[in-house]
Structures are given as structure tokens and as C-alpha cells.
Amino acid sequence: MNSHNIDTLNSVSVTSTKNLQLLATAALGIVILFGVGFAPMDMTHNAAHDTRHSVAFPCH
Amino acid sequence: MHFRQVFLVACLTSLVASLGFSLYQFNFINPIIFAAEFYEVADPVDIQGMAQVEPWAPGDGIERSLYTLLANFLMSLAYALLLASAMVFRGNSSALKGIAWGMAAYLSFFVAPSLGLPPEIPGMEAADLNSRQDWWLLCVVLTAMGLAVFAFSPLYYKGAGLIFVILPHLIAAPVAEIHGFSHPDPAAVAKLMELWQQFILHSYIANALLWIIIGSVTGFLCHKFIDDAPSLQPSFN
Numbered sequence: 001m002n003s004h005n006i007d008t009l010n011s012v013s014v015t016s017t018k019n020l021q022l023l024a025t026a027a028l029g030i031v032i033l034f035g036v037g038f039a040p041m042d043m044t045h046n047a048a049h050d051t052r053h054s055v056a057f058p059c060h
Numbered sequence: 061m062h063f064r065q066v067f068l069v070a071c072l073t074s075l076v077a078s079l080g081f082s083l084y085q086f087n088f089i090n091p092i093i094f095a096a097e098f099y100e101v102a103d104p105v106d107i108q109g110m111a112q113v114e115p116w117a118p119g120d121g122i123e124r125s126l127y128t129l130l131a132n133f134l135m136s137l138a139y140a141l142l143l144a145s146a147m148v149f150r151g152n153s154s155a156l157k158g159i160a161w162g163m164a165a166y167l168s169f170f171v172a173p174s175l176g177l178p179p180e181i182p183g184m185e186a187a188d189l190n191s192r193q194d195w196w197l198l199c200v201v202l203t204a205m206g207l208a209v210f211a212f213s214p215l216y217y218k219g220a221g222l223i224f225v226i227l228p229h230l231i232a233a234p235v236a237e238i239h240g241f242s243h244p245d246p247a248a249v250a251k252l253m254e255l256w257q258q259f260i261l262h263s264y265i266a267n268a269l270l271w272i273i274i275g276s277v278t279g280f281l282c283h284k285f286i287d288d289a290p291s292l293q294p295s296f297n
Binding site for chain 2: 017018019021022023024025026028029030032033035036037038042043046047048049050051052053054055056057058059060
């Protein structure tokens with residue numbers, strides 16, 4: 001395998017790890033958003049009540 | 061590497077954004093929520109005539125405000141994580157581009173779902189919660205996809221973006237059989253209607269403020285700390 005091929009492989013893996021990491025940060029965002037805005041437990045709802053109303057998440 | 065950078069950018073952004081949003085909310089929105097709760101009709105008692113056990117809720121005053129601050133921070137963090145991930149994926153950000161991203165997110169996360177499900181104050185009759193949440197999610201995802209297609213696809217396909225944006229409104233948001241207030245006193249209902257109008261206006265302003273801050277700060281920080289970072293990509297020579 002010549003050095004050009006190795007470079008190409010490195011470049012592909014760097015790009016794919018970047019995309020994977022961005023997917024992970026977006027997934028973390030979705031999990032937090034679900035917890036604050038949609039989790040059905042009464043305690044979570046009551047704690048985040050005023051925030052849920054203010055950003056117009058479906059509430060009650 | 062990118063995970064840590066995006067997470068830190070989102071944390072800093074959400075600190076600033078939740079502070080700005082909370083200042084507006086505590087001055088203009090929360091007083092309306094509290095006033096509406098004053099008129100909220102108590103839950104009916106169960107069949108045996110025993111009052112239902114109330115679940116835990118933060119006590120009014122400082123405790124409730126602290127939980128709201130925490131929830132505002134987490135909500136801003138979630139939004140900032142999503143926006144920063146998308147901006148870094150596209151590359152080349154700036155504060156100005158960030159504002160454009162923020163406005164697109166404001167349209168996707170607030171304006172579009174609010175057209176079908178207007179912001180509501182406590183005490184309003186509304187359709188089934190699960191179906192409203194499902195429609196909200198559908199509307200946000202389709203609007204964001206539509207705006208992305210409109211912004212990034214070749215001219216020939218831009219019309220498809222418009223279809224995505226309109227689709228959730230053709231499906232239509234779930235509506236309650238009786239929409240409005242369940243309070244028996246007409247004077248109270250008139251007061252609640254007035255509070256509701258003010259609430260809608262202030263929530264549109266507060267969310268615009270939130271997204272302008274999230275967009276501009278995320279754009280600025282991504283430009284400063286992520287775009288300019290030395291590339292890990294090996295050079296071809």
C-alpha cells in the first residue's frame with residue numbers, strides 16, 4: 001500500500017469520526033430535549049413546567 | 061475531539077442564552093403563567109371522594125424559580141447542541157451565519173409548531189397530550205428538513221423543501237373538541253383570553269430572543285474554536 005492510499009484512508013476515517021461525533025452531540029441534544037420538554041413523569045413536568053409553557057412544548 | 065469542542069461551545073452558548081431568555085421570561089412571561097394558574101380549575105376528586113395525591117412540585121417562590129432556571133439552561137443546552145452539530149457539519153460558521161441558522165431553528169422549533177398548536181397558558185382545554193407531542197415532533201422535523209432542502213439543495217429541488225414545510229399543516233394539528241377555558245365564570249374566561257393574547261405575543265418575542273442568542277453565540281464560538289482549529293486531515297503531497 002503506497003503512502004497516497006494510506007493518506008486517503010486516514011482522511012476518510014477522520015471525516016467519518018467527525019460525523020460520528022457530531023451525530024453523538026446531536027443525539028445528546030435530543031435526549032436532553034426529551035427530558036426537559038417531553039418526559040411524562042409528573043416530577044419532571046412540574047420542575048420544568050414554566051419552561052415548557054414558555055417555549056410552547058405541548059403541556060398538560 | 062469534535063464531541064468535546066461542540067459540547068463546550070454548546071455549554072457556553074446555553075449559559076448566555078438561558079440567562080437572556082430567563083431575564084425576559086421572569087419579567088414578562090412567568091407573571092402571566094402565575095396569573096392564569098390563579099384561575100386554573102382544580103383537578104376533580106376521584107370516585108371515592110378522596111382527593112388525589114398531588115405529585116411533587118417545587119414550592120412557589122425561589123425554589124420554583126431555580127428549577128425554571130435549571131430547565132431553561134438544559135433546554136438551551138439541548139438546542140445549542142443540535143444547532144452546533146448542524147453548523148459544524150456544514151462547516152465555515154460566523155456570528156452572522158449563526159443568526160441565519162438561529163432564525164431557521166426559530167421557524168422550525170417555535171413558529172411552525174405554534175401555527176398548529178398555539179402557545180398555551182395553564183387552564184386551557186387541549187387535545188390529547190400524546191397526539192399533540194407527536195404532531196409537534198413531526199412538524200419540527202419536517203420544517204427543519206424543508207428549510208435545509210431549501211437552503212442547501214440545487215435550485216431544481218428547492219420546491220421539495222416547500223412541500224416538507226407545508227406537509228405537517230396539511231396533516232393538521234390535533235384540536236380539542238372544546239378549545240378554550242374550562243372556567244365556569246365568564247368574567248374569568250374574558251380575563252384568561254386577555255392573558256392568553258399577551259402570552260402568545262411575549263412567547264414569540266422570548267423565543268426569537270433565545271434563538272438569536274443561541275445562533276449568534278454558537279456561530280461566533282464555532283468560528284473561533286472549531287473552524288480555525290488546525291486540521292487533523294493529512295495533506296496530500
